[in-house]
Amino acid sequence: MVPSLLLLALTVWPEPGSVVQAPVPVIAKKAKKLRVVVDAGHGAPNNDGNHGCFCQAEMDHTWLIAQHLGFVLSDLGGFEVMFTRTGEGRPTYQSRMAAAEAWKPDVIVSLHSDARGEATTWKPFDDERECARNPNEPGFAVLWSDVAEAPVVAKRAKLGRSVGQRLREAGFRAYTGENYGALYKQDTDEPSGWIDIRPPKTSVYFLKASSVPTVIIETHHALDPAEVARWDELKTADAFALAVAQGLLDAAK
Numbered sequence: 001m002v003p004s005l006l007l008l009a010l011t012v013w014p015e016p017g018s019v020v021q022a023p024v025p026v027i028a029k030k031a032k033k034l035r036v037v038v039d040a041g042h043g044a045p046n047n048d049g050n051h052g053c054f055c056q057a058e059m060d061h062t063w064l065i066a067q068h069l070g071f072v073l074s075d076l077g078g079f080e081v082m083f084t085r086t087g088e089g090r091p092t093y094q095s096r097m098a099a100a101e102a103w104k105p106d107v108i109v110s111l112h113s114d115a116r117g118e119a120t121t122w123k124p125f126d127d128e129r130e131c132a133r134n135p136n137e138p139g140f141a142v143l144w145s146d147v148a149e150a151p152v153v154a155k156r157a158k159l160g161r162s163v164g165q166r167l168r169e170a171g172f173r174a175y176t177g178e179n180y181g182a183l184y185k186q187d188t189d190e191p192s193g194w195i196d197i198r199p200p201k202t203s204v205y206f207l208k209a210s211s212v213p214t215v216i217i218e219t220h221h222a223l224d225p226a227e228v229a230r231w232d233e234l235k236t237a238d239a240f241a242l243a244v245a246q247g248l249l250d251a252a253k
């Protein structure tokens, strides 16, 4: 027979990535506000990003989550927020970075989702539309670049590690990185942290363009129906925003 306490623990213990919840960060009243650029990845000219398992566009996901993150950060009181794109605008990454740096932020956070591995097609709707699907390789990742002077790289790493740790603590599952191969190497300290190792010509512009600490958060795997369903829930966007907020505060210490 299973002892009742153990049974209770087994019943309520969350599967990694299945239950997400983050505490509301405590903001010191007199603290200087952190200036945060929130970049909704893609939505650049001819660049919608990936299309997920319900044919959803990455640029729409990133803009939704960027708005929610910006709203939560503003509401918490310890942050000032700038968006690099809004609504129908399709600014280039270069113009976003120029506008971001002119605003003199403390950090830049860019949101993306991944489309990983070998996909198959399926018809998720009551019509003939086909979308790509791969229910494997779930999880989030935090990306940064080590191309810069050592103090800049150290600040990027601190930011990436702080945010990654808080997301894991909130119940988000860290991606194993099995499909990152020659693109990123895993950070030595934070399992969700990945460092761009592409050659200079193909490495990610947004990660290396600024001396302002910058990270990309790959929120989830857009081809995985279970993760996409989870990201359609408000509580996921809430937990994400609160965990990122705490990570930003940790990195600023």
Ligand SMILES: [Zn+2]
Pocket: 041, 042, 049, 050, 058, 112, 113, 114
């Ligand atoms: Zn992307």
